[in-house]
Amino acid sequence: MSYAITQSRRLDATFAALADPTRRAILARLASGDATVNDLTKPFKMSQPAISKHLKVLERAGLISHIQVAQSRPRRIEAAPLKEATDWLENYRKFWEEQFERLDELLEELKLASETETTDTHKKKRRKKNGK
Amino acid sequence: MANKTEVKAEPGKQELYIIREFDAPRELLFRAHTEAGLYEKWVGPKDMKMSVEKMDAVAGGSFSFVHERGGHQYKFFGVYHDVTAPERLIGTFEFDGLPERGHVILGTTRFEELPNGRSRLVHQSVFQSVQDRDGMVASGMERGVTEGYEKLDTMLGTMIARTHAAEK
DSSP, rough: HHHHHHHHHHHHHHHHHHHHHHHHHHHHHHSSEEEEEOHHHTTTSSHHHHEEEEEEEHTTTSEEEEBBTBBOOEEOOOHHHHHHHHHHHHHHHHHHHHHHHHHHHHHHHHHHHHHHOSHHHHHHHHHHHOOO | OOOOOOEEOTOSEEEEEEEEESSSSSHHHHHHHHHHHHHHOOSOOTTTEEEEEEEEESOOOOEEEEEEETEEEEEEEEEEEEEEEETTEEEEETTTTTTSSSSOOEEEEHHHHHHHHTTEEEEEEEEESSHHHHHHHHHHHHHSSOOOHHHHHHHHHHHHHHHHHHHH
């Protein structure tokens, strides 16, 4: 369960960072390449300090990092936490899909059983179930 | 199988949805959810033994079932609030293995009729907190994936993501 708890905390940080539209737009911009604070400020009607604040939140959640290139510190997107945020739900979905595939098989059996049954419905069903 | 399972869980919300279509009438789908002998056959992780202890699918009735693997038991239980054959099931659901009591989930499952003898299941789970929901999803993930593979997967996933990021 401890793995789930640590992961759950990490996901809280990821989702909290993703909950803001400006931060999502920043991530979308960074997905197409590294960018400096100046580059990132241009498309938004916001001050540079406001953008820097958003960048700090993203950095704390591990969604971006910065690199040192000469005088500038371009920001870079980090894919791993985003991948974890999508995998989180995808693995749960797969867990249900696996169960539903078993349910599909069971429903096929039930359909066949109800097609072949004529009069003594209940007894036949019991026998079929126990015979499996 | 063409029928896709859809899970919706928006960040920061206390609910999640599970949606799936079936190539069978909803009467059978309803039975597979309310008869112990049938429920046992499809619910639970595939590497665990599933036993229904009780399943009294009437309003006010209760259910409990156990998943077992290597001597470890995981028990779930709850109470039926509304049982309307063949269209709706409403009830509570709780995992017995948590350190404290009371993390109850309110579940509503609707079985919708579709043309040509098909049906659609729409399940909603409402949790007491966002943490409860996210914890449940994360533990479902733990149960659903074999441990060894899970670690390998995470490792590979991180490596692949890093490589992609580095290439940019």
